[in-house]
Amino acid sequence: MTxxxxxxxxxxxxxxxxxxxxxxxxxxxxxxxxxxxxTEYPAAAEVFRRADDILGLPLTQLCVDGTAEQLxxxxxxxxxxxxxxxxxxxxxxxxxxxPAAVAGHSLGEFTALAVAGALDNDTVLRLVRRRGExxxxxxxxxxxxxxxxxxxxxxxxxxxxxxxxxGVVGVANYNQPTQTVVSGAxxxxxxxxxxxxxxxxxxxxxLRVAGAFHSPLMAEIAEEFGTELDRSELQAPRIPLLSAVxxxxxxxxxxxxALLRGQLLAPVRWVETVQRAAADGxxxxxxxxxxxxxxxxxxxxVPDVSSTAISTPEEQG
Numbered sequence: 191m192t193x194x195x196x197x198x199x200x201x202x203x204x205x206x207x208x209x210x211x212x213x214x215x216x217x218x219x220x221x222x223x224x225x226x227x228x229t230e231y232p233a234a235a236e237v238f239r240r241a242d243d244i245l246g247l248p249l250t251q252l253c254v255d256g257t258a259e260q261l262x263x264x265x266x267x268x269x270x271x272x273x274x275x276x277x278x279x280x281x282x283x284x285x286x287x288x289p290a291a292v293a294g295h296s297l298g299e300f301t302a303l304a305v306a307g308a309l310d311n312d313t314v315l316r317l318v319r320r321r322g323e324x325x326x327x328x329x330x331x332x333x334x335x336x337x338x339x340x341x342x343x344x345x346x347x348x349x350x351x352x353x354x355x356x357g358v359v360g361v362a363n364y365n366q367p368t369q370t371v372v373s374g375a376x377x378x379x380x381x382x383x384x385x386x387x388x389x390x391x392x393x394x395x396x397l398r399v400a401g402a403f404h405s406p407l408m409a410e411i412a413e414e415f416g417t418e419l420d421r422s423e424l425q426a427p428r429i430p431l432l433s434a435v436x437x438x439x440x441x442x443x444x445x446x447x448a449l450l451r452g453q454l455l456a457p458v459r460w461v462e463t464v465q466r467a468a469a470d471g472x473x474x475x476x477x478x479x480x481x482x483x484x485x486x487x488x489x490x491x492v493p494d495v496s497s498t499a500i501s502t503p504e505e506q507g
Contacts, residue, residue: 208474209291209471210291210472210475210476211432211472211474212291212302213292213293213476213478214275214293214295214479216271216298217267217399219271219480220262220270221261221480221481222258222261224274224480225238225274225277228281231281234281235277237276237280241273244315244316245315249269256270263322264323264326266322268297268318268325269318271298272298272300272314275301275478276301276311276315279305289476290430291432291467292427292430296363297321298484299453303427303446306427308424308425308427309422309424317422328407328411332401333376333377334375334401335380336397336403337372337379337383337395339370339383339386340393342370342389342391344364344367347361347372347386348361354382356375357375359382365461366486366487373404374405375407376402383396404453408455409454425443432463435453435458436449437465438466460487464487464491464492465491468491473495474495475496476499476500485499
């Protein structure tokens with residue numbers, strides 16, 4: 191029997207007076223069984239059925255029964271995460287729980303575009319499948335890495351990156367005030383890790399990812415992915431859409447295309463994005479996707495703003 195976690199969630203502002211920002215996670219949030227419960231809802235099952243058909247992947251099976259190793263591949267992880275987020279959003283929409291605005295972390299920006307009506311679900315799924323394939327290809331050609339630096343201010347991490355001379359390394363994700371992810375050539379990332387520890391970082395964690403995402407090492411696929419974007423029909427979003435590339439609202443389809451191409455190289459400005467949402471009066475953040483990583487970030491960035499994850503029945507009590 192399906193446990194209806196959605197009854198615990200806050201409806202949109204027309205019902206409660208709250209202004210809800212839906213946020214969507216990126217790569218790394220995937221986990222085994224992440225859609226095992228949500229596919230019991232017909233609206234969610236239809237999202238997965240359609241994803242299976244258009245991508246030629248057993249995405250439903252992977253998101254219900256797939257192993258961690260199967261889900262780790264970039265070209266699988268990206269459509270799997272987006273499909274799970276779209277399925278959760280479809281159930282919420284069916285139950286009248288539509289957000290007032292949307293934002294996504296890296297890959298999650300594609301989900302946000304679909305929920306905002308700027309891209310249709312089919313196009314988004316095709317784009318993230320191709321994005322994952324291209325990122326996997328370039329990652330096989332270069333020895334790249336990513337690492338999370340915890341306990342140092344972002345400005346300190348930026349300064350440490352500038353000291354590395356063994357290769358390219360820079361900030362990939364400004365996740366929370368004292369958690370910053372760096373990305374680049376593996377040797378340069380290793381040198382940055384040593385500098386961070388020497389500077390007093392509480393922890394430095396090498397991430398289990400396939401390559402140096404959000405770094406200049408992704409430059410050679412930006413043009414090819416841009417061609418894919420140019421083939422896609424984009425509309426102006428129907429609800430406010432905050433870009434985590436700029437921490438600002440985006441409405442123009444041409445600008446959206448440029449940001450989606452540029453985000454392959456640019457850092458995710460999640461701290462600024464969440465702060466902007468809070469400053470603009472969004473008083474509830476709801477994470478729709480596997481896990482609750484963004485919820486943890488939000489609670490540290492804006493502790494006075496309600497932050498909730500809709501990912502498993504157990505997490506909703």
